Amino acid sequence: MSFLEVLYFIIPTSIAYAAPLILTAIGGVFSERSGVVNIGLEGLMVMGAFVGIVFNLAFVNVFGGWTPWIALLAAMLVAAIFSIMHAVASVSFRADQVVSGVAINMLGIAIALFSVKLMFGKGQTDFIQQKIPRINVPILQDIPIIGPMFFKSLYGTSVLAIAIAFIAWFVIYKTPFGLRLRSVGEHPMAADTMGINVSKIRYTAVIISGGLAGIGGAIYSQTMTGDFGHATINGQGFMALAAMIFGKWHPIGALGAALFFGFAQTLAISAGSIDIDFIQKIPAVYFHILPYVLTILALAGFIGKANAPKANGVPYIKGSR
Amino acid sequence: MSNRVISLLVPVISIILGLLVGAIVMLFSGYDPVNGYIALWNGIFGDSYAIGETIRQISPYILAGLAVAFAFRTGLFNIGVEGQLMVGWFTAVYVGAAFELPMIIHLPITLLAAAAAGALWGFVPGLLKATLRVHEVIVTIMMNYVALHVVNALIKTVSGGNYKTEKIQPTASLRSDFLSNLTDYSTLHYGIFVALAMVVVMWFILEKTKTGFELKSVGFNENASQYAGMNVKKNIILSMVISGAFAGLAGAMEGLGTFGSMTSQGGFTGIGFDGIAVALLGANTPLGVIFGASLFGSLKYGANNMPNAANIPLEIVSIVVALIIFFVASGYIIRVGLQRLNKKKEAK
Numbered sequence: 001m002s003f004l005e006v007l008y009f010i011i012p013t014s015i016a017y018a019a020p021l022i023l024t025a026i027g028g029v030f031s032e033r034s035g036v037v038n039i040g041l042e043g044l045m046v047m048g049a050f051v052g053i054v055f056n057l058a059f060v061n062v063f064g065g066w067t068p069w070i071a072l073l074a075a076m077l078v079a080a081i082f083s084i085m086h087a088v089a090s091v092s093f094r095a096d097q098v099v100s101g102v103a104i105n106m107l108g109i110a111i112a113l114f115s116v117k118l119m120f121g122k123g124q125t126d127f128i129q130q131k132i133p134r135i136n137v138p139i140l141q142d143i144p145i146i147g148p149m150f151f152k153s154l155y156g157t158s159v160l161a162i163a164i165a166f167i168a169w170f171v172i173y174k175t176p177f178g179l180r181l182r183s184v185g186e187h188p189m190a191a192d193t194m195g196i197n198v199s200k201i202r203y204t205a206v207i208i209s210g211g212l213a214g215i216g217g218a219i220y221s222q223t224m225t226g227d228f229g230h231a232t233i234n235g236q237g238f239m240a241l242a243a244m245i246f247g248k249w250h251p252i253g254a255l256g257a258a259l260f261f262g263f264a265q266t267l268a269i270s271a272g273s274i275d276i277d278f279i280q281k282i283p284a285v286y287f288h289i290l291p292y293v294l295t296i297l298a299l300a301g302f303i304g305k306a307n308a309p310k311a312n313g314v315p316y317i318k319g320s321r
Numbered sequence: 322m323s324n325r326v327i328s329l330l331v332p333v334i335s336i337i338l339g340l341l342v343g344a345i346v347m348l349f350s351g352y353d354p355v356n357g358y359i360a361l362w363n364g365i366f367g368d369s370y371a372i373g374e375t376i377r378q379i380s381p382y383i384l385a386g387l388a389v390a391f392a393f394r395t396g397l398f399n400i401g402v403e404g405q406l407m408v409g410w411f412t413a414v415y416v417g418a419a420f421e422l423p424m425i426i427h428l429p430i431t432l433l434a435a436a437a438a439g440a441l442w443g444f445v446p447g448l449l450k451a452t453l454r455v456h457e458v459i460v461t462i463m464m465n466y467v468a469l470h471v472v473n474a475l476i477k478t479v480s481g482g483n484y485k486t487e488k489i490q491p492t493a494s495l496r497s498d499f500l501s502n503l504t505d506y507s508t509l510h511y512g513i514f515v516a517l518a519m520v521v522v523m524w525f526i527l528e529k530t531k532t533g534f535e536l537k538s539v540g541f542n543e544n545a546s547q548y549a550g551m552n553v554k555k556n557i558i559l560s561m562v563i564s565g566a567f568a569g570l571a572g573a574m575e576g577l578g579t580f581g582s583m584t585s586q587g588g589f590t591g592i593g594f595d596g597i598a599v600a601l602l603g604a605n606t607p608l609g610v611i612f613g614a615s616l617f618g619s620l621k622y623g624a625n626n627m628p629n630a631a632n633i634p635l636e637i638v639s640i641v642v643a644l645i646i647f648f649v650a651s652g653y654i655i656r657v658g659l660q661r662l663n664k665k666k667e668a669k
Binding site for chain 1: 346350390398400445449451455456458459460463467468469471473474510587588594597601634636637639640642643644646647649650651652653655657
């Protein structure tokens with residue numbers, strides 16, 4: 001492959017891998033901006049991936065080509081409902097949010113696998129017939145260089161993910177809800193004094209994070225694997241968490257970080273087949289650990305200071321100071 | 322009810338609630354919960370073989386629980402036990418296979434190497450927390466994934482492209498013919514004694530040494546400790562290192578006792594994450610950890626009997642375990658409930 005051909009392969013694949021991360025990371029941004037740590041993103045993604053596949057298998061004859069898209073909605077709904085557990089624990093029950101998140105992760109995979117065994121009598125589901133289709137954008141795909149990179153064999157879900165990143169930016173920074181969200185995450189007592197319902201905002205934020213992580217998981221399972229088993233979502237949720245931190249709790253930052261992590265994942269799986277001496281010589285393990293190492297470095301302040309919302313992880317107790 | 326009783330009741334109620342919801346789930350998915358729990362019980366205590374295997378399963382849980390509990394006691398949250406366990410497992414197997422030494426030297430060196438590997442994996446988040454105030458939760462999660470990929474790559478390297486390392490030398494093995502014969506040829510090994518010894522070690526460090534006092538003090542109030550002349554940074558790092566060493570030994574249980582080698586891992590073992598639950602249930606005390614580990618070890622091993630004996634997917638136990646963690650985390654509401662109940666009684 002020539003250098004350009006390599007780019008034509010790597011860039012679309014990177015964006016495809018990034019899409020689930022973008023959505024899930026944005027979900028994380030909502031939750032943590034409101035002051036609720038959400039380690040449970042992985043479990044919420046698992047839930048989404050599982051529901052996406054099951055819905056797709058069940059309704060493919062009803063909805064035909066639209067099935068994967070409606071499956072995304074179903075996954076969003078179920079994961080959003082599932083995330084209420086985390087909201088109840090962290091907001092109302094004043095639980096340690098990290099522990100509750102760990103429980104959500106374990107519960108997500110346990111419920112999904114239990115249901116799979118119940119429904120299919122084996123450890124993984126059947127393969128879906130209707131994956132999320134790749135499209136070629138007319139006219140735009142003919143632009144030299146840029147066309148094949150960004151507009152050929154493109155997933156509609158990638159466009160959706162990028163669009164949601166910008167919508168999230170608008171919501172968080174340009175709307176009254178966003179202002180409330182951020183104030184609750186920075187200084188809940190001040191927000192409460194101003195008449196903002198802290199619990200309500202935090203519940204909403206966690207449920208949004210659940211919905212987005214659900215879509216993220218369903219995109220992953222319906223584009224990458226095509227079935228659901230115990231290893232379908234293996235660390236994607238944590239990688240999204242990393243993207244959120246790497247992007248400094250900002251939607252556009254998270255978008256950029258997720259795109260970069262998608263790139264790293266693509267290199268890791270395709271390093272062997274890319275005919276560039278330099279890349280072939282690097283063992284794949286370095287690409288595998290790259291996102292995680294970078295996140296540690298970002299947190300350590302080597303790549304700009306990352307500041308979490310001030311009240312992140314602290315349950316708000318009315319009347320206490 | 323005194324506060325002490327309530328603190329004891331919270332985990333007990335959490336376990337009951339977890340089992341109860343588990344039963345409801347079974348009922349709704351068309352299984353018989355009574356059969357299910359009988360199968361679970363028999364899987365744990367059914368015969369001497371099952372008991373042997375259950376105790377074998379408890380050993381790594383004790384150590385993983387100690388690792389989490391030790392960090393907790395000093396104000397740190399070590400979610401990295403999983404990764405520390407993996408590097409400990411690999412190091413144990415590597416040192417166990419690579420050298421030929423008499424057992425009296427080989428086995429201790431191998432155990433120490435595993436502990437050191439885990440300690441090293443704990444050192445990184447400890448150092449970052451102490452010097453740069455980076456939150457240890459995220460760093461340890463990231464270190465888990467680094468461990469997973471690095472260990473898999475190392476297994477491939479040392480085995481010459483295979484997915485499994487060599488078997489360890491018998492001189493580094495924790496296997497025990499005596500314990501095995503005693504329990505109808507189960508894979509029960511001497512690891513349980515290593516684990517119990519470490520329970521004593523943790524108790525001794527925390528309760529009987531100056532270091533332990535400083536560690537707890539820093540966890541309780543950093544500023545006051547600093548003012549009292551303690552080296553806060555050193556104590557944070559030390560805490561993560563000791564915690565990591567316990568986790569590394571948990572890996573050695575798997576490497577030197579149960580498996581004798583290490584296979585390329587498709588995902589996490591789960592022991593490290595369950596260690597969080599073990600520590601929580603045990604209220605982060607050494608003795609409590611034995612209790613928590615016994616419960617989780619039993620549930621995990623006994624679950625294997627559920628598909629055969631009652632035709633119920635063993636994941637039901639994972640659901641129960643996750644729910645128990647959830648309920649323990651939500652202990653606040655259980656406390657409130659208990660206190661209300663208490664007041665009503667007193668009013669009568």
